[in-house]
Amino acid sequence: MLRLLEFQEDPRLLVGLQTSDDAAVYRLDEHDALVQTVDFFPPVVDDAYLYGAIAAANALSDVYAMGGEPFLALNIAAWPNDLTLELLTEVFRGGLDKAREAGVVIAGGHTITDDEPKYGLVVTGRVDPARILTKAAARPGELLYLTKPIGTGAITTALKAGVAEPGHVDNAVTWMVRLNRTASQLLLAHGVRACTDVTGYGLAGHASEIALKSGVRLVIAARAVPIMEGAEAYARAGRLPGGAQRNRAYYAEGPSAVVRRGRGIPTVLWDLLFDPVTSGGLLFTIARERAPTLEQAFAAAGEPLWRIGFVDEGSGVDIVAELTG
Structure with missing residues (x-):
């Protein structure tokens, strides 16, 4: 268009x-x-x-x-x-x-x-x-982090169907109303240059944008990705929004797929990587030598943070089961 x-x-x-x-x-x-x-x-x-x-x-x-x-x-x-x-x-x-x-x-x-x-x-x-943060600044050797768990699409779809547990909904709402303000300020203070937020394209889709715009390969460990309580059960029961299927078809299927599935990844985790997120966290990369100081700063500020992968030479996004190295 x-x-x-x-x-x-x-x-x-x-x-x-x-x-x-x-x-x-x-x-x-x-x-x-x-x-x-x-x-x-x-x-x-x-x-x-x-x-x-x-x-x-x-x-x-x-x-x-x-x-x-x-x-x-x-x-x-x-x-x-x-x-x-x-x-x-x-x-x-x-x-x-x-x-x-x-x-x-x-x-x-x-x-x-x-x-x-x-x-x-x-x-x-x-x-x-x-000091602009952009999707195009990731470099090989950097580590990949996420500041909020995923799973809002599955939980809100279950809510619309009348089968979501109130505690799961309340927890998802707490994450969705949480501002990314402090996290963004910490990234700037520690020299981060590559960043995006995770929303409608799902974690895998937004990771693909970083990989494409930066000309690098991202490796994401599926079991290292934080998932909201209840999301796996709802996804396993088929409570995923239509956007998850569209995201998976666009980014991971066909000869031009940019997201590749490794061995040992359960279908439910694979599906949730494409689940559309509402008001998700920041997905960013940082030089390996700066990562420990950044992690300490997030902990001191009471800000959640998960290391979910790394940046390498190549292209696209490889989803592996476990995080190594």
């Missing part, structure tokens, strides 16, 4: 569509650039307030994934006539509270009537042009 369009070129546009990064970056001067993104989606939980908070955290994450600090946002919403405006107010309240937590001002927005509710944010942030 996009190949049919001709986009403007501007030397001040440091990151645009051509690099498929998480947000656009526009240089203002030598020391400052704007980071801008937009993200919205239908409800993933039943509670209107929590839906708003999750959608806001998800949108803000794109700025954090670029190493930016968001400061301004606009609401974007679609709302059916058969749902009350009081519910929409709760959605907005959830988004507002999450924005306040991030130090972001919501200055307005736009709402339309639609058959299906949708909500999200247009987010503007600032970043140092010399």
